[in-house]
Amino acid sequence: MSRLLVVAVLLLATVLSAVTLTVIGPWAGPEMEKFMPVLQEFEKQTGIKIEYKIYRAEDLANLLPAQFAAKKAPGDVIFMWASFIREYGQKGHILTLNGVLDETKFLPGALDAVKVDDKLYGAAYTGKVKPGFWYRKSFFAKHGLTPPTTWDEFVELLEKIKKIPGIKAPIASGDGVGWPLSDVTEHFLISFGGPELQLDLIEGKVRWDSNLVMKGMNKLVSLLKNKYFGEPTEWTLVLKQWWNGDYALYFMGSWITGMVEDPNDLGVFALPGANGVVFGADYAFVPKYTQYPEEAKKLIAWLCGPEGQALQVKQGGHVATAVGIDLSSYPPVDREVAKIIQGVTALPDLDDSIGGEFQPTFWDQLKLLWVAPDRLNDVIRTLQEKAPKK
C-alpha cells in the first residue's frame, strides 16, 4: 500500500513539474502544418511540452502592451514584428538573448533589426523572401509567354496576358489586412529607386515625395491605370483564382510554395532591374514575464539555431537566416528562390520595420491607390505625414 502511495506521489510530482511552453506565432493552416514538425522535434529531444497558439501580429500589437503593463505575457516564446520587439525590449518587457544565440552563426545583418546598443532582444528564425511575380509554368507554356528581361517586355507581357480570353486581369491583387499590396509596392520602389531607397525610407532619410520614390510609384500607377492589376481581393481567395487561371501573375512571398497544389509548376521573376529583394525574417522573443525563462531561451536557441532552421526549410516555403544550412535541405522550388536572391541586396520589410501608425496607413493608402490611381498625390502626402522623419 505504502509502495503504491510513493508511486502515486512520484507520478503526481512528475506531472506537476512538467514544463509546458506556449509558443505564439502567426501561422495557421498549411503554414502551421509545416511549423509543427519543428516544435515536435524539440519536444522529442528535450521532453519539454509545447502548446502552439495562433495570433496575428496585428492582434498581438493590441494585446501585448496591455499584458506587459500588467506584468503578464500570453506566451513564453512569441513571434512578432522586429520594430515591436525593439521598442518593448528597450522598455524592459523582453529578456535579452545575448549569450543565448551565437550571433556569428547568422547571416550578416539578420539580427540587426532586433538589436539596440549591443542588446539582443529577439532572434531571427527562418525568413521568407518576396522575390517577385509568380506564375504557373504550365499557363505560360500554354499561352506562349516568357518572363520579361526589360520593363518594356514586362509591359508587353501584361498586354498579351490581358488579351487572353477569361483573364480577369494580368496581375492578381491580394487584399486583407493590406500587406500584399505593400509588398508589391516595395518591389517597385526597390526596382526603380534602388535598394538604398528602402533603407532610407525606413530611417526617414528620404521624403515620400522625392523623385526617387515618385519614379517607382509612377511606374506602378501607370500599370494600375491600364488595369493590369485586378481589383483587391482577399489574398488566399485570389491565390486560388490565380492558380485556376483567372490571373496570370501574383506578387507574393516565398511561402506561396507551400500553399499551392503543385509547387513544381511555379515560376517566378523579379521586375527587370531589381537589385534588392525584401527578406522578411520571422523574429521571436522571450517576454520578461514568462514562467520558464530558461526553457524558453533553450527553445528559442534551438529553433533559431541550425538544427531547427534546417528542419523548417526542409518543410518548404522558408529560407534560413542561420549560416551553414545545406542547400540540399531545401525542396527544389525553394532552391529556385534561393538562386533569384543570389547577388542582390537582402532588405528588411518597409512597413514591418517602421511599424506604428505608419504601417496601417501605408496599407490603407495603397488600397486607395489601387482603386483610384489618380489620387497618387493624396496618397503620397498622407504617407509623408505618417512616415518617420530624420
Added chain:
Amino acid sequence: MRNRAKYVAFFVVPAFALVGIFVVYPVARTVVLSFLDSDGKFVGLENYIRVLSSREIINLEGLSRGFPLGALVHNLLWIAIHLPLTLALGLVLAVLLRNVRGGAVIKSIIFLGMVMPMIVGGVMINFMFDRNLGIFNAFLKIFGIPAKSWTAYPDTALLALIFGSVWLWVGFSTVLYSAGLETIPKDLYEAAQLDGASALKIFTKITIPMLRPITIVVVTMTLLWELKVFDIVYVATMGGPGGASNVLALQMYTYAFRAMDFNRSAVVAVLLTMSTLLVSLPLLRTLRDDQS
C-alpha cells in the same frame, strides 16, 4: 434606524465602489489624459485643437474631392442615412406584419441581424458587397450594372457599410415598434374607422403619435449605436480605403493602439462621450416627464 443605515451601507457601498473603480475613475482619467501630453504635462486644449484640425477627423478637402470626409463627418453621415432608414423601415415592417399570419416568424428572421455579433455582421456585409460572391452585385446584374467590390472603392465604401448595417439594425426598431403597436387601444382605431378616416389618416394621426415614446427610445438607441459604431467598420474595411469609411471609434482605436498616442485617443473618447450624453438627454428627460 442605525441598523437600517448599516444595511444600506452594506448593500450600496460595494456597488458604489465598483462603479467608482470601473466607471468613474476611468472616465475621469480619460478626461485628464485628454489635457496632457505624452510626458504628462498639462497642455490645455492643444490635443483637442490637434485632433479636430486633423484630416482624419474633419477633411474639408473632401467636400470638393470626395471621400474621405473625416471620421466625424462620416459618423454624421451614418446618422443622416442610417437613422431615418431604420426608423421608417422598422415602423413599416411592424405595421405590415402586425396582422399577417406568420408575422412573428418573419419578425424573428428580421431580428436575426440584431442578434448576430456585429463582428460577424461586418464580415457578412463584406460578402454582400463583394464582386464575386455578393448578393448585391447579383441583384444589380439583373439591370445590367457591372459588378464591383463596393467596399473597396472610396466613394462607395462608407455607403455600403451604412446600407448593410440597416439590415443588421432594422430588427431592433421592428421589434420595438411591434411591441408599441400592441399597446395602442383598439377602440381608437375602431372609432376612427367609424368616422370614415382613411388608412393613411389613421396611420399619421393615431399610430405615429401613439408610438412617440417608442420612437424616442429607438432614435436614442440607434443614435448611440451610430456614434460608437466600430466592429462593423473594423472587420469590413478597417476604415479604408484611404480612410474613406473611417469613424470616430475606429480612429480612437488607431490613435491608442497603432500610434500609441493615448492623449489623442482620449480626446476622441471625450468627444464621443459628450456626443452620447447629448443624445441621451432627451431620452432621460422624456422618461422623467412620463414618470411625473
